[in-house]
Amino acid sequence: MPRDAKTISKNMSKIHSRDTSIELILRKALWHKGYRYRKNLKSLPGSPDIVLTKYKIAIFCDSEFFHGKDWEILKLRLEKGKNPEYWVKKIERNRHRDWENDKKLLFLGYTVIHFWGQDIIHHTDECIQAIEEAIWEFNVSQCSDISNEEF
Template identity: 40%
Template sequence: MVDNLTPKQRSYTMSRIRSKDTTPELKIRRLSHARGLRFRKHKDGLAGRPDLVFSSARVAVFVDGDFWHGWRFPQWKDKLGKYWRQKIEGNRRRDQRNFKKLRREGWLVLRIWEHEVKKNAEACVDRIEAAVRARASESARDRQ
């Protein structure tokens, strides 16, 4: 795939793409909050700055875009130009490093993909709620 934009046009286009408060992320946050789940957003000091952080349960949630984070990347990477292939491969490596670091620190890491939110956002929040409630109850048992 050849980039048919000038560098100036590409820069402008890329500047319009948000990394925070994306539509799928906003939907998951709204539904989670409606269920009574309380969280922090993009918490500093945690690897990858997860989109939702449930500190007491030690659950970190990432709501990732299919393209930018390479969902099923091996199936379509050959269709991309060198720049985009390297960009997404780098994103995937960074994601794995961040997930491993969080797990070593005792966090449960959940990844919600953009296509999952579009298909059934309630099911995504079901996963989050189940994990948070299970980890919170484990934590309460451990303190007793």
């Protein structure tokens, strides 16, 4: 089904980087569990989609296409499609930027979690469970820090 440039441009203009449907699903689930968060915190590298500042957890809700899920397979598909140079370069740049931001956040003491969009949609409870495990690990590390200070 060939599409003209005008149709493609219209579709691409509707893709947003903030308040995406997958972010809204995850934020709503976190809110119902009683977790409070900041969204798109610009003071942190990569402006994470959701930040649990109390627990130093940065969460990214990544779309499979733009962040290169199963990159080797996707790359082969892109190379056969329209404008392969642009898309391969763009997604590789996105993946590298994600990796750089993760390193910076880890250096700042944050736990970084990435979820794929389809995982958020179909396995929201498992995503929340992963976040709760990170919270538990943060709390355990805080307790061990306090007990080490006493001696």
